[in-house]
Amino acid sequence: MLISSLNRKLLRDLGTLRGQILTIALVVASGVAAFVTTKSAYVSLRDARATFYTSNRFADVFATLKRAPEAVQRRLEDLPGVAVVDTRVVGHGSMPLETMTEPAKAIVVGLPLRLNTVHLRSGRMPTPGRTDEAVVSDAFAEAHQIALGDELPLVLGGVRRDVRVVGVGLSPEYVMVLSPGDMAADNKRQGVLFMGHDFVAAALDLDGSFNSVAARLTPDADEDAVLEALDRELERYGGFGAHGRDRQMSHFILSSELDQLQNMTQQLPPLFLIVAAFLLHVVLTRLIQLQRPQVAALKALGYLDREIGLHYLKLASVIVVSGASLGVLLGAWLGDGLVGLYEEYFRFPNLRSHVDPQTAITAILVSTLAAIAGTLTAVRSVLRLAPAEAMRPPAPATYRRGLLDARVVRMAVGPAARMVLREVQRRPLRLIFSAVGIAIAVAILVTGRFFGDAMAHLVDVQLHEAQRWDVQVSFAEPRPETSLRGLSHIPGVFHVEGLRQVPVRLRYQQRTRDVPLIGYPGDGTDGLQRPVDEEARPVPLPVEGVVLTRMLGDILELEVGDRVLVEVLEGDRPKVEVPVAGFVAEPFGLQAHMRFGALHELLGEEPSVSAALLRVDPERSREIDERLTDLPDVVGITHMDRVIAQFKEQSQRNITIFSLILTLFAATIAIGVVYNNARVALSMRSRDLASLRVLGFTRAEISAILLGELALQVFLAIPIGLVLGQLLSEQMATGAADPEMYRFPVIIAPRTYAFATVVTLGSAFVSALLVRRKLDRLDLIGVLKTRE
Numbered sequence: 001m002l003i004s005s006l007n008r009k010l011l012r013d014l015g016t017l018r019g020q021i022l023t024i025a026l027v028v029a030s031g032v033a034a035f036v037t038t039k040s041a042y043v044s045l046r047d048a049r050a051t052f053y054t055s056n057r058f059a060d061v062f063a064t065l066k067r068a069p070e071a072v073q074r075r076l077e078d079l080p081g082v083a084v085v086d087t088r089v090v091g092h093g094s095m096p097l098e099t100m101t102e103p104a105k106a107i108v109v110g111l112p113l114r115l116n117t118v119h120l121r122s123g124r125m126p127t128p129g130r131t132d133e134a135v136v137s138d139a140f141a142e143a144h145q146i147a148l149g150d151e152l153p154l155v156l157g158g159v160r161r162d163v164r165v166v167g168v169g170l171s172p173e174y175v176m177v178l179s180p181g182d183m184a185a186d187n188k189r190q191g192v193l194f195m196g197h198d199f200v201a202a203a204l205d206l207d208g209s210f211n212s213v214a215a216r217l218t219p220d221a222d223e224d225a226v227l228e229a230l231d232r233e234l235e236r237y238g239g240f241g242a243h244g245r246d247r248q249m250s251h252f253i254l255s256s257e258l259d260q261l262q263n264m265t266q267q268l269p270p271l272f273l274i275v276a277a278f279l280l281h282v283v284l285t286r287l288i289q290l291q292r293p294q295v296a297a298l299k300a301l302g303y304l305d306r307e308i309g310l311h312y313l314k315l316a317s318v319i320v321v322s323g324a325s326l327g328v329l330l331g332a333w334l335g336d337g338l339v340g341l342y343e344e345y346f347r348f349p350n351l352r353s354h355v356d357p358q359t360a361i362t363a364i365l366v367s368t369l370a371a372i373a374g375t376l377t378a379v380r381s382v383l384r385l386a387p388a389e390a391m392r393p394p395a396p397a398t399y400r401r402g403l404l405d406a407r408v409v410r411m412a413v414g415p416a417a418r419m420v421l422r423e424v425q426r427r428p429l430r431l432i433f434s435a436v437g438i439a440i441a442v443a444i445l446v447t448g449r450f451f452g453d454a455m456a457h458l459v460d461v462q463l464h465e466a467q468r469w470d471v472q473v474s475f476a477e478p479r480p481e482t483s484l485r486g487l488s489h490i491p492g493v494f495h496v497e498g499l500r501q502v503p504v505r506l507r508y509q510q511r512t513r514d515v516p517l518i519g520y521p522g523d524g525t526d527g528l529q530r531p532v533d534e535e536a537r538p539v540p541l542p543v544e545g546v547v548l549t550r551m552l553g554d555i556l557e558l559e560v561g562d563r564v565l566v567e568v569l570e571g572d573r574p575k576v577e578v579p580v581a582g583f584v585a586e587p588f589g590l591q592a593h594m595r596f597g598a599l600h601e602l603l604g605e606e607p608s609v610s611a612a613l614l615r616v617d618p619e620r621s622r623e624i625d626e627r628l629t630d631l632p633d634v635v636g637i638t639h640m641d642r643v644i645a646q647f648k649e650q651s652q653r654n655i656t657i658f659s660l661i662l663t664l665f666a667a668t669i670a671i672g673v674v675y676n677n678a679r680v681a682l683s684m685r686s687r688d689l690a691s692l693r694v695l696g697f698t699r700a701e702i703s704a705i706l707l708g709e710l711a712l713q714v715f716l717a718i719p720i721g722l723v724l725g726q727l728l729s730e731q732m733a734t735g736a737a738d739p740e741m742y743r744f745p746v747i748i749a750p751r752t753y754a755f756a757t758v759v760t761l762g763s764a765f766v767s768a769l770l771v772r773r774k775l776d777r778l779d780l781i782g783v784l785k786t787r788e
Contacts, residue, residue, distance in 0.1 A: 006303070006311045009294075013315055017283065019770070020679050021319050023672040024279045028323030028371075029330060030665040031272025032363045035265060036331025037661075039363075040355045041338045042261040048348040049175070049254060052119070058172035059086070059115045059214035061223065062248055063230050066238025066570075067209040076213065079229045081221030086114040087210035089200045092476070092635040093156035095191065099144065102625040102637050105190040107177070108156055110197035111135075115214045116173040118194055119349045123148045123167030131199035135167035137174060139347050140191025154193065157203040158632040169194065173214075175250045175346050185345050186646045213242075240503050240569045241514045254346055267731060268662075271444065273367060275437045275669050276323075277374025279676050280316050282430075284378040286680040288312065305383040312379050313372060320371035324364040328355065331363070334661065341654060420708035431709070434677050435717040438760065441669035442721020443728045445756035448662030450729040450748055452655045457747040458587050459644060465536040466586075467640060469497075469528040469613035471621075473628055474636035481607040490627050492620030497521060497528045498609030500599055505567040506548075506592065508556045515552060517566065517592045519599035528613040531593050534585045534745055541595050545581030551743060552590040553583045566592075568603060576602050587743050663759060670763035678710050678771040689775065703775055707768050714764045721760070722753055 014021060052058070073087045089110040094103035111118075111126060118125070118135055126133035134154075136146060146152070151162045174192050178185050201207050213234070217226060223244050230242035245251045288295065298308055332355045339353035424431050473487070481498050488496045500519035505512055524530050525538040531547065532538050541547055546566070548558065558564060563577045584593070600607055616624055621639070628637050682689070689702045726748060733744035 006298075006307065010311060010315055010318070013287070014318065017287070020283050020676050023668075023675050024276060024283065024319050025323030025326065026668045027272055027279065027672040028276045028320050028367055029327035030668045031269045031276065032324045032327025032367055033331040033334060034272065034665065035269035035363050036328055036355060036359060037334040037338055038261050038265040038268075039359045040332065040335035040353060041342065042258060042265060043356055043359065044335070044339050044351060044353050045254070045258055045261070045342060045346065048351040049258075051350055052170075052172050052175070052348050056117045056119055056172045057084075057115045057216065058245075058251075060217045060221075061215050061226060061230065061242055061244050063213040063234055063242035064090075064240045065211055065213070065234050067206055067211050068234065068237035069209055072233070072237065073210070075233060076215070076230070079226060079233070081217050081223075081226045081229075082215050083218045083221075084114060084216040086116070086214045088113065088212045088214065089197060089204060089206050089210055090212040091156055091200055091204045093154055094629060094635065094637070096153050096155065096160075096626075096629050097144065100188070101622045102189075102639055102642075103155070103629050104140070104188065105636050106154060106156070107174070107190075107192045108154070108200050108203075109171075109192065109194050110200040111194050112197070113194075115216060116171055118167075118169040118171055121168045121170065121349070123165070123169075126166055126194070126196050128196065129198070130196060131202075132161070132163050133166045133195065134163045135169045135194040136165050137177060137192035137347075138168050138170050139177065139187040141165070141168045143187040152193075155629065156200070157205065159203060163193070163195065167194075170347050170349055173248070173250060175348065176253050178249055178253065185650075186642075187344075189642070189646075235573065238570065241505055243514065247514070257342070257346075263732075267728075268444070271440050272665070272669065273370040275440055275673065276320070276367070277370045278433055278437055279374075279672055280319065280371050281374040281378060282433075282680055283676055284312055284316060284375050285381070286683060288378055288381060290683060299386075309379045309383050313375060316371045316375040317368055320367050321364060324367040327367075328360045328363055331355070337657075341657070345650075419705050420712065423709055424712060430677075431713060431716070434673055434713045435720060437673040438670055438714055438717035438764075439721035439724055441666040441673070441763070442718055442756050442760050443724035444662050444666040444669070445759055446722060446725025446748060446752055447728045447732055448659040448666070449752040449755060450725070450732070450746075451744070452652070452659065453747050453749045453752055454733065454744045455648075455651045455655060456749075457745055459647065460536065465538075466532045467529050470616045470618070470640055471614040471624065471628075472499075472636075472638040472640075473612040473614065473631075473634055474638070475610055475612075476633040476635045478608040478610045479633065481609055484609065484612055486631075487612055487614065487628075490624055492617040492624050493614055494617065495528070495615040497613045499529060499611040499613055500596065500608060501610045502599070502603065503569040504592065505569060506552070506556060507565040507567060508558055508562065511556045513552060513555060513590060514569070515590045515592055517546070517568075517594060517599065519594050519596045521596050523595065524593065528615065531584045531586065531591075534587070539582070539584045539593075541593055542581040543595065544598060545579040545594075546598075547582045547584055547593040548580060549590050549592075550583045550585045552592070553580070555590070566602065571603060571605065574602065574604060578602070587745060666756075667759055667763045670760050671767050674710055674714065674764045674767035675770060677713065678706065678767060679774070681706055681709065682771060682774055699775060703772055706775065707771065710764065710768065714760065718757055718760060722756065725753075725756065 068087075070087060073085055076082065076085045076087070091108045093106040093108055095106050096103040120135070121138050123135070125135060134152070136152070140146070146165055146168070148165055148167070150165045152165060154161060154163050171192065171194075176185050177187070177190050177192060198207075201209070204211070213230070215226075215230075217223060227242045227244065231239060233239075234242070246255070295308060299305075332353075335355065336353040339351065343351055478500070484496050484498050487493060498521070502517045502519070503514065504517040505514050520527055520530065520541060524541040530538045531541070539547060546564070548556075548564075553559075556564065558580050560580055560582055562580050564580055565575060566578050567573070567575045578594075594602070596607065614624075618641075625637060628634055685706065689706060692702050692705070693699070726746070729748060730746050733746050
């Protein structure tokens with residue numbers, strides 16, 4: 001098979017430019033890998049969710065209540081827009097396992113279920129009528145290596161009994177298990193048990209009643225209207241407010257993660273492609289200038305402009321397609337690892353990482369289009385060349401004396417430095433674009449480590465300053481404040497404080513939000529839990545009025561002095577207008593804060609608490625847990641040190657992996673820009689530099705001339721990149737999670753800026769070493785020959 005002359009030339013060019021081609025291909029591969037990684041993880045999670053939700057009949061709306069007779073189910077089924085209703089009994093208990101120092105939290109769901117059905121991984125469903133059999137959630141079973149036939153201790157409704165595990169399963173309602181108030185999922189400390197309805201109802205004193213509702217809607221249903229109707233029907237039975245999927249905890253967190261992946265897919269890859277297009281433009285422009293005689297010869301021999309232009313586009317396409325293909329393979333591998341990380345938190349029966357053909361084709365196509373866009377200017381210059389004009393060397397540039405030629409400047413600046421500055425003065429756009437390319441690498445480095453800084457700040461502010469307790473004890477029902485005295489008598493307990501949390505619906509004009517209203521002793525600044533702002537300063541609570549999370553105020557469009565309607569969703573369910581006294585910029589969730597006195601007056605009740613906060617002796621932690629577990633109505637025991645450890649473990653590992661990948665990608669960009677600019681400059685000025693060597697300049701001096709401009713590019717790029725990194729971090733923080741769940745503060749530590757600077761300088765140094773080797777091999781004999 002014969003190879004055409006242009007294709008042979010293409011192969012020779014590829015061999016000659018192999019170093020530059022490799023660096024450009026790696027930049028393209030980095031961008032494509034970033035796209036394929038996030039896109040494949042997004043598609044895998046999205047498809048697994050859709051399949052699981054459909055096959056196991058995930059509900060559209062949910063509601064919880066104190067108790068309602070089973071006869072109410074028929075009225076709920078008759079509501080307009082409702083297709084299927086499942087009334088259930090759901091309780092919260094604990095599992096005091098011997099392998100743990102504190103009891104694990106248990107969510108106990110009564111069977112059978114019409115909606116949110118259980119997918120069995122192994123075993124079987126509990127036998128109807130049996131009260132000692134359970135299906136345990138897959139994540140909890142895996143964390144504790146629970147096997148079929150094992151027995152688990154369960155405390156539910158204040159009564160302890162042993163239950164036998166007959167199955168391990170998954171539920172679309174608990175794709176991720178996160179108990180209210182927890183900051184991170186912990187599969188070892190929280191699990192779900194599915195047991196017979198009669199047992200759960202009897203344990204919770206709900207015989208003939210239900211306390212939870214799930215419903216599927218008809219295709220034409222108005223969800224808001226259905227939610228209002230549910231609230232009206234369940235209000236008399238102590239309803240806590242109906243909500244759609246968007247407020248269901250597991251679905252909410254999963255949807256936030258999908259949104260974050262989609263944002264990353266749109267934000268990072270374009271930066272790599274912009275740099276790749278710039279590099280291709282620089283390399284091909286210089287290549288065409290060097291190959292002017294060859295282009296002239298090809299035109300004189302009868303090759304059409306279209307054929308010659310297509311030849312250079314083919315060269316760019318080969319570089320990009322090879323890089324994009326490598327990027328697809330790398331992205332598929334990284335995507336598989338990312339899905340593996342997600343699988344620890346989101347449990348599906350069919351979560352598998354895969355790269356769909358559309359994602360791969362899109363990545364390669366977009367990369368190729370970016371390459372063509374970057375090389376069009378260079379290719380057009382080929383088409384404009386007439387054969388006779390191309391035979392001659394380019395006309396010398398027009399130079400004139402400038403500031404650098406002034407006597408004072410010549411005395412202050414050496415010849416090598418003046419050569420560098422003169423080159424920059426003559427080609428400022430090359431300096432600017434090169435600096436921007438390197439600045440993008442710096443910005444990516446800053447962004448890669450920003451999340452670690454933000455997480456460290458969140459831990460310091462929210463966990464060390466806002467929540468200063470050691471142990472939190474949650475009660476099934478509010479208890480009189482005087483009951484806290486018994487806790488203070490437990491050996492090892494130094495101090496006890498009460499906390500009152502009430503579910504409320506805040507209503508202002510047509511806007512509403514269901515949030516917890518938290519009451520604090522005193523002005524809230526000296527307690528074990530207190531509201532603090534972004535600077536970790538405690539916010540004093542006024543005698544009257546409510547203080548809201550700033551995000552909550554923005555959602556409801558409230559200002560200080562406005563009166564918001566507080567609809568309490570428990571007890572006598574009073575509705576009271578309360579003035580907004582202020583806002584606090586909290587990073588987690590949406591809350592409202594009041595003093596104890598104001599809250600109890602609003603509720604019309606005697607002082608009571610729904611949780612107790614303890615300062616304890618860590619050496620007696622296990623003994624304290626045993627005493628707390630035996631108390632009636634205790635449904636949760638949380639240790640702050642373990643919350644912090646779990647939060648750090650999860651976030652630190654993921655952030656470290658994310659930062660490492662972005663560091664490698666950013667270093668690739670920096671090396672690609674610096675190395676290609678150096679190689680292009682060397683190819684264009686090799687004769688001049690060799691001439692200087694013949695005239696007596698040392699290798700170090702000509703290296704300073706060539707690499708001085710590159711150093712200027714790097715030092716100019718670093719401050720620009722640090723500013724771009726700040727802006728990119730702000731953009732990433734906005735899309736990192738649903739702002740109603742948590743808000744990332746844009747906190748960038750000095751060590752992050754230092755890290756980005758060091759990595760960039762290191763990448764530039766490696767590139768300089770590679771080019772210096774080329775300088776040492778300049779042809780000093782060839783330069784003495786006459787150039788025709």
